[in-house]
Amino acid sequence: MKKILAFILTMGLGALVIISLSNNEFFPEFGMADLTERVSIEYITKGSALDVIFNQTNNPESGPANIVTSIVIDYRSFDTLGEVTVLFISSLGIALLLGGAAIPKRLDLNFKPNFMLRVGSRALFSIIIMTGVYVISHGHLTPGGGFPGGTMIASAFLLLYLADDQFRAKIKGFKIMESIAGSLYVIIGLIGLILADQFLENFLPNGTVGVLISSGILPVVYILIGLKVGSEISGIIDHFLTEEEVL
Amino acid sequence: MIQYAAILLIFIGLYGLLTNRNIIKIIISLNIIEIGLNIFIISIGFVFDGIAPIMTSVNNSSALIYVDPVPQALVLTAIVIGVGTTALGLALAKNIHSKYKTLEIDEVEES
């Protein structure tokens, strides 16, 4: 009975919010968003009066052809720095909360993978890693980038964890990779401050839009983020799949 | 239509938060709130005959009608923040279970 009451209450609240949004004339209808009034028109036209043409415009204000990537990495790069800190602190927290095991051992779940699975997963492992690297390195041209690419690399390690119940990745290596990639990202920001008078500024030329080697330091930053996200999530997976060695 | 579904999704998550007493169910309700919120954020940037905000060799000019790229950049951040909190919640759930042997909030007699 209490559940039905709570359900009616929350649905009523939801309906209230929907009604108040629909008769709010400043809130645009579902498909009627007018981008010219929004900040996003600057990001699309990259602040230039004449049109930005793929493969032709040279040295625009922000390099990537993928406009979302140009926002994530260039215009609002400080958000992404905070973003990377959130993942860093949560993987640190999980190491703190679950990490207490003196002699960590793989959680022996009650399934024994057979020989075929163990060998087959090795082959698949490299293919997934390759896809992840592709997604990261083409982040500024095609959809994807540091976050999905890094998670793909981590899911490759997840595959190995599942396929082989004795496999344990080298956590020390992940920690060092994570720390170096994160510090390099902040150092690139500080170099931007020294060379080009604002923190996280793109101090290399942007090149032509749409070419693989374009938009200055941004692909390097996205690769660093990919490596950091990959090592952090692999660390989280390792902590979830290990337990105290009970002698 | 998707926008109204997203708002209702947020409130279904809130309803789940209010009525569930199991820790894993609470984390699931939190995830539902985040999924609903992310769909709502993307839905405010949608333009009817707009195309994905990526310049390719086909739609190669910035004069075309694009969908709003800013909410997509925000959702990228919101998704990864959601993963961070969920992973922490699950780690806490494991700690609570190993300490109190139960996942029901009422049975955990924490002083």
Added chain:
Amino acid sequence: MNMTLTDIIMIVVSVFLLLIAFFAVHEKKLIKSVIFLSALSMLSVVSYVLMKAPDVALTEAVIGSGLVTSLFIFTLLSIQKKEDVQ
């Protein structure tokens, strides 16, 4: 009513979103609830694709249904193992 194909799919997706979310909240067994959550995440990927957000769809697919579901399953498995040990 000029309901193009995408409009119909959008309505179907939003109805399914609400249904699966309701089931996820109301399910008694945890494993089923997690499966419903993963289905919900996949549906949100479909809705991102419909709303022309490929970047977000890719990220949500890899992180939302890939990583989050596996973390839930690992937690449930380790809790199941502890309960069997007692």
Added chain:
Amino acid sequence: MMNPIFLIAFPLLAAFLSILSKKLAPVLLLLIALLNTVMAIFIPMGIVGIGGFSFPYGINLYVDTYAQIGLLLVNGLFTVIAILNIKKYKAYSSVLLVALTGLNGLLLTGDLFNLFVFLEISGIAAYLITSSNKKPLSTFHYLVMGSVGSSLYLFGLIILYSMFGTLNFMDMIHQIQVASIDYTDLILPFFMMFVGLGVEAKLLPFNSWVKGVLKHSNTLSGPMVAGVYAAAISLVLGRLIHNLFLFEGKLYLVVVVLLVFGIVLGEAMAFASDDVKEILLYSSISQACITALLFVHGVIIWAVYLIIANGISKTLMFLVTNRAEEQTGNAKMDSLQGLFSNNKVIGIAFTIAALSVIGMPLFAGFVIKLNYLTVLAHLDQLVVIAIILLSSIVEGIYFIRLLIKLWYPKDTDIEPIKFHLSYKIILGLMAAVLLVFGTYSAPLNQLDNSIDQVSEEIEVIFHG
């Protein structure tokens, strides 16, 4: 040369490097905390862009006197807590460095979505700091409340973005001023954002997590959550209330009722409890509600002074109580009886802090309370004044009762609790600050409501 971004970049760089070696981390923490406090003194004012883009398109940091005071207070209190806890909580050094990044980011950022990201960073760092209480359920409760709060804040922010098309704090204020919009349309986003931030600021709607977290707190999580985090979030909330929300009409009524109810409930719960930490945590809830009430009525400068006085006294009192509780095992009033009879310095410091919170003359609390009550009288807010006076009376009763209990030992002498010399020095200094500003209150009147120059900055940018 001295750029406000260093206050965020250096702790972040140190946090990333600190996971490499366990031995290096505590040293790095102390170094960076001290460096931040020093840098907070010489920080230049004005808007500092990030990423090299013109004003509303990139993210910018904004520093005015309001932010300078906040940075100095937050970094100073953080350094004090870090110094006193460095030996016992070595493992938390990296977490504390990230918390420092988040807190400085909260106070500096001039972008509303960036504020959400820093809210999450400092929130997750706070969950991990409270996990040192070894009470996973109360930490989980705090995590759920914090996540719901920041999701509500993001929901309100996204509605504002879809209405005005910008995420920059000053650009948003300008768009709202320019757009001829009646206030009823703004009620939903503003209320969502206020409640979202209210969770972290311990205001009424969602502060049930405070009891669990602070009741079982230790010398690190207690002062950190009650002192540093409360001060930082109240300052951020104050800036938003004063410049963006501008409560009026129905929303103003709802907010004032919520805050007044928070004050009364906080005082009543503190009066009814016999656990020293419970008294402190309920009193800090009601103080947070009073601060928010002052911001809603535009009493900026005295609200900032109240945050400073509360920050110092709450950190001091929680440090003393938790340090004593470590040795006696529980924080009940009668188990800590006669604590101060054999630690005179600590006793005096605690008494000064308690009397300053009540608002007894001769202490900073009195000067602040007197002034903000007079300003409220000018605004003829009689109901609010009556509530605050009532709450001060109740506060006076339970704090005096607490002090009497802690000063005069029972007949059976308890084993003496010893405080480390560093406690005595630092807490003595903090109490001295409250005493000095109580008696010599001239410098308090130099600053006035103009310390928050967001509106002047908007004038310069858009009509300059």
